[in-house]
Each structure stands twice: as structure tokens, then as C-alpha cells.
Amino acid sequence: MTRLIEKDLGFNFPNDVTAFQFDDDAIHGNSTMKRVDFILEHDDCYLFIEVKDPDIPAATEQNRAEFLTDLQSGKLLNSLSGKYRDSLLFRHLAGKNDKPIDYIVLLSMSSLDPAFLLNKIDALHREIPLNHNSWSVTSARSCVILNLEQYKNQFGENSVRRISEGDI
Amino acid sequence: MISKLQITNFAAFKSLELNFSPRINVIIGENSCGKTQLLKLIYALSSEQDITSRLLGLFKPHNGKLSGLYHRGGTGKAKVELTESSGQISSAEFGSRTETAKRESMFTNVGQSIFLPTKEVLSLLPAIQKKSITDDVLVSLFDDSIIDLCRILLSKPDSDLADAVNNDPRLGQIIPMLVDAIGGKFQIDGNDHSFVRGAFVEKMNPNISKAKNAKVYADFKQLEFKKQKSSEISVTMTAEGFRKIGLLQRLIDTGALVKGKTNVLLWDEPESNINPALMKLLVECLFELSRNGQQIIIASHNYVMLKWFDLLMDESQEDHIAYHALFRDESDDISKESINNYKMLSKNAIAQTYSDLYDTEIERSLGSVK
Numbered sequence: 001m002t003r004l005i006e007k008d009l010g011f012n013f014p015n016d017v018t019a020f021q022f023d024d025d026a027i028h029g030n031s032t033m034k035r036v037d038f039i040l041e042h043d044d045c046y047l048f049i050e051v052k053d054p055d056i057p058a059a060t061e062q063n064r065a066e067f068l069t070d071l072q073s074g075k076l077l078n079s080l081s082g083k084y085r086d087s088l089l090f091r092h093l094a095g096k097n098d099k100p101i102d103y104i105v106l107l108s109m110s111s112l113d114p115a116f117l118l119n120k121i122d123a124l125h126r127e128i129p130l131n132h133n134s135w136s137v138t139s140a141r142s143c144v145i146l147n148l149e150q151y152k153n154q155f156g157e158n159s160v161r162r163i164s165e166g167d168i
Numbered sequence: 169m170i171s172k173l174q175i176t177n178f179a180a181f182k183s184l185e186l187n188f189s190p191r192i193n194v195i196i197g198e199n200s201c202g203k204t205q206l207l208k209l210i211y212a213l214s215s216e217q218d219i220t221s222r223l224l225g226l227f228k229p230h231n232g233k234l235s236g237l238y239h240r241g242g243t244g245k246a247k248v249e250l251t252e253s254s255g256q257i258s259s260a261e262f263g264s265r266t267e268t269a270k271r272e273s274m275f276t277n278v279g280q281s282i283f284l285p286t287k288e289v290l291s292l293l294p295a296i297q298k299k300s301i302t303d304d305v306l307v308s309l310f311d312d313s314i315i316d317l318c319r320i321l322l323s324k325p326d327s328d329l330a331d332a333v334n335n336d337p338r339l340g341q342i343i344p345m346l347v348d349a350i351g352g353k354f355q356i357d358g359n360d361h362s363f364v365r366g367a368f369v370e371k372m373n374p375n376i377s378k379a380k381n382a383k384v385y386a387d388f389k390q391l392e393f394k395k396q397k398s399s400e401i402s403v404t405m406t407a408e409g410f411r412k413i414g415l416l417q418r419l420i421d422t423g424a425l426v427k428g429k430t431n432v433l434l435w436d437e438p439e440s441n442i443n444p445a446l447m448k449l450l451v452e453c454l455f456e457l458s459r460n461g462q463q464i465i466i467a468s469h470n471y472v473m474l475k476w477f478d479l480l481m482d483e484s485q486e487d488h489i490a491y492h493a494l495f496r497d498e499s500d501d502i503s504k505e506s507i508n509n510y511k512m513l514s515k516n517a518i519a520q521t522y523s524d525l526y527d528t529e530i531e532r533s534l535g536s537v538k
Contacts, residue, residue: 102533102534104534113519113522113523114519114522114523114525114526114527115471115475115519115522115525115526117526118522118525118526118529121529142532142533142534143533144529144530144533144534146530150526150527150530154530154534
């Protein structure tokens with residue numbers, strides 16, 4: 001089991017998967033390349049995971065309001081797409097672009113409903129973009145925004161926990 | 169204004185009781201949960217006409233008989249009772265094999281209700297006005313809700329549109345909004361039905377200076393409709409969504425929605441054929457009508473519309489919405505959940521659809537990862 005932490009969220013990844021913190025200055029040095037938080041290497045694909053946690057208990061009302069403003073203005077999607085593209089370029093130049101990539105954004109904001117998230121998924125597809133008329137391959141095999149509940153549905157009840165709540 | 173509806177053994181309902189908000193009520197639920205039936209029943213009971221012919225004309229039951237409106241599997245009589253906010257009751261009952269309903273009581277001196285069916289009707293008006301179709305044919309083609317509405321729309325306006333705009337501050341806000349949204353208005357001039365392009369503009373008073381006029385403008389805006397020359401087109405050639413807006417314009421124009429005249433405005437799926445971009449405007453108009461004292465009950469399938477209701481509700485203007493979600497319970501009977509806060513609805517079939525879409529999207533995207 002590999003354990004990785006992003007602020008108040010603790011992640012457990014299975015042993016048969018290589019998981020590491022990609023957003024780490026030790027890897028990137030002074031480069032201004034944007035980075036997704038984690039990269040997971042499966043046998044048949046890579047997972048890029050970016051964590052956004054506005055529901056973090058320490059967040060103030062103002063933090064949440066700012067987050068929503070960024071989400072609505074497109075600033076957040078712009079940042080999410082930039083992180084994906086830069087990470088993809090980094091991995092490509094590192095010779096690690098040999099399997100399909102799924103991009104997963106974990107967005108812990110329980111007040112957002114599925115219709116809203118669906119809409120943002122479509123917007124993120126366009127923003128990255130996943131396809132282009134001049135490309136013979138897609139930039140990612142898939143790209144989704146999961147809320148905490150969906151993340152647990154996909155990867156197991158114990159795949160993520162809130163550290164401040166003392167969950168194991 | 170109505171406050172309560174009680175139903176036993178009628179149509180889709182074994183037993184149901186609904187309490188209504190005096191402002192806006194939104195009935196939601198999956199298909200075949202009886203949303204339209206509820207609206208039609210309220211419409212029938214709020215009328216002073218013979219209840220049997222009203223029910224048959226509106227519901228058009230199997231074999232044309234009242235027994236077709238009796239709840240399958242019910243025991244005892246079918247009873248329906250509508251309570252008005254002043255305490256008046258309109259009620260009727262019938263047995264599973266009887267052919268006429270017994271009217272127990274009815275409203276007196278209460279305004280008529282208006283029922284807007286899903287079907288677009290503006291394009292039917294010219295033929296009905298010219299009597300190109302006989303009443304018999306009309307009755308065989310449409311249910312009474314459509315025929316009634318056509319008659320209301322064809323009735324002569326109490327005052328012309330510009331007067332309605334200038335004399336009622338609330339309606340005054342709505343009509344220019346509607347005209348702006350579709351770039352013109354529908355008009356019936358004698359036998360001529362058309363859509364005219366144009367906009368409301370400030371009416372200048374020739375007796376006062378421009379500066380004085382500016383001051384008056386701040387206090388009370390006088391508006392008049394300015395039409396574009398030779399811009400009339402036939403109603404049928406306009407977009408169907410525009411005709412929905414036109415319907416609202418015409419209802420205001422005929423005075424039907426003037427404060428206190430209509431008991432309750434019943435609207436079945438206002439969203440049908442409406443471009444999502446016009447949905448916000450439609451909801452804003454419904455709020456304005458409600459703030460003007462008009463009780464409204466709508467049945468809706470549409471997430472965008474519900475969300476606009478939720479987002480545009482303004483408590484400081486005393487807006488109030490009651491959501492009534494209809495669903496089938498464990499014994500397959502239709503039950504309801506009534507709540508004042510959209511987000512707290514647990515039986516929300518419309519939101520559930522999005523939730524299913526979201527789950528399916530994720531399943532498709534990540535199906536191969538797990």
C-alpha cells in the first residue's frame with residue numbers, strides 16, 4: 001500500500017501500482033512547469049490525479065467563495081488544463097508517454113451537484129483539449145472530475161480519508 | 169387562491185393530499201406519476217361548470233366514461249376536494265361504476281383558473297376564430313384545456329397592451345422583458361394574427377421639456393411599443409419557443425393575469441419547446457407574476473427550469489416556492505414529498521437523471537482503470 005498525502009486528504013494506493021507525488025520540487029527544481037499532484041503507473045495505463053479540496057475543514061467561507069468564483073470564471077479549469085498539459089509534456093520528454101493516460105480531478109465540494117460537475121467535465125475536455133483535428137491521437141484517454149463520494153465508489157471506501165477527522 | 173387538494177381513488181392516485189403555497193408551487197416527478205392529472209383536477213374543481221362534463225372533457229378517459237377516471241384497484245368511492253384559501257370547498261365524488269359525479273360543493277365568486285397545457289396553441293387561434301373547424305371537430309381533436317385557453321386568448325383585451333404596461337407597475341416590468349426576449353410581440357388585430365418585430369421605448373411627453381421628462385422617467389417610466397416597419401410575419405412561422413412567450417404576452421394583454429382576476433395559474437411543462445436561454449426569463453416572469461399576487465402551480469420535468477427557480481428565489485421579495493415531488497412508493501402507489509427548499513428534495517427524479525448521467529460518464533471514462 002502506498003500512502004500519499006495532499007494537505008488534509010490521505011490517499012491509499014494498492015501495492016501493484018507505482019504511485020508518487022509528482023508535484024514535488026525535488027523533481028521539478030526551479031522549472032515553472034505546472035504539475036498534477038500524483039501520478040500512478042498501472043500495467044496498462046497512467047493516472048494523473050489532481051486534488052482540489054475546498055471542503056477542507058480549515059477553509060474559511062471566504063476561501064470557499066473564492067474557489068467558487070474561480071470555478072465559475074473558468075480560472076480553475078484553466079489551471080487544471082494547464083497542469084495536465086505541462087505534466088503530459090514532462091512525461092513525454094521523460095519517455096513515459098507509452099500508455100494511455102486518464103486524468104482524474106478529485107473535487108471535494110459537496111454542495112456541487114452532478115449536473116454542474118458533468119458540465120465542468122465537458123468544459124475541461126474542451127479546454128485541455130482532449131482531441132484536435134490535426135492530432136492522430138487524443139491527449140488523454142479520459143478526463144473526469146470526481147466528487148469524494150464518486151472517488152470512493154471508483155477506488156474503494158478506504159482509498160481516501162480526511163486526516164483531520166482521524167479516519168483510518 | 170387554493171390551499172389544499174385531497175384525492176381518494178381518482179385516476180393515478182389512491183390517496184394523496186397536497187398543501188399549496190400561495191405563491192409558486194412546482195410539481196415534479198417521473199412520467200406517469202400524474203402531474204398533469206393534478207393540474208387538470210384542480211382546474212376542473214375550481215370551475216363552476218358541471219363537474220362530470222368538465223372531468224370528461226379534460227381527461228378524455230377510456231370509453232368516454234367517468235369510470236375510466238376511477239383509480240384501478242381502489243375500494244370505496246372516488247373523492248376529490250379542493251379547498252380555497254378563504255375556506256370555501258369544491259368537492260365531488262363518484263363510484264367505480266357510476267356515470268355522473270356528485271358535486272358536493274363548489275366555489276362561488278372566486279376567479280376562474282387558467283390552465284396552460286403543454287401543447288402550443290397560438291397557431292391554432294386563426295382557424296378557431298374564423299370557425300374553420302366546427303365545435304364537434306374541435307372537441308374530438310383537443311381536450312377542453314386547449315379549447316378553453318384558445319377562447320381566453322381570443323377574448324378582447326380589457327385594455328390595450330401599452331395601457332397594461334403603463335398602468336400596472338409589475339406587469340409593466342414583465343411585458344417589455346418578454347418583448348425584448350423575442351424581439352417583438354404577437355398581436356391579434358381583428359382576424360389578423362401576426363408576430364410584429366419591435367421594442368418598447370420610452371414615451372416622450374410633448375408637453376414637458378427633456379430635462380423634466382428625465383425626472384418623470386425616474387419616478388414612473390412611460391413606455392410605448394415601437395414596431396419595425398413591415399415586419400409582420402405569420403404566427404406559424406415563428407419559433408415554437410417564441411410562441412410560448414407570446415402566450416404569456418397575450419394572457420397579460422387580455423387582462424387575464426391582472427392582479428386578483430385569475431384564481432390560480434396552472435402551467436403544464438412551461439419549458440416545453442423553450443430554448444434553455446429563454447428559461448431564465450420565463451422563470452423571472454413567473455416570479456414577477458407571483459410577486460403581483462398571482463398563485464402559480466407548474467408541473468415540470470426540467471432541471472434547468474427548477475434550478476432557475478431555486479437560484480432566482482428572493483426571500484426579501486417574499487418569494488416562496490413549494491416543491492411537490494411525486495413518486496411511486498414501495499406498494500407502487502403514488503406518494504409525495506413536499507418541501508420548501510429545492511436542495512432538500514430527496515425524491516427528485518430530475519436531479520436523479522443528472523446523477524445517473526454523471527455516474528455513467530464516469531463509468532465510461534474510468535471503466536478500464538479499475
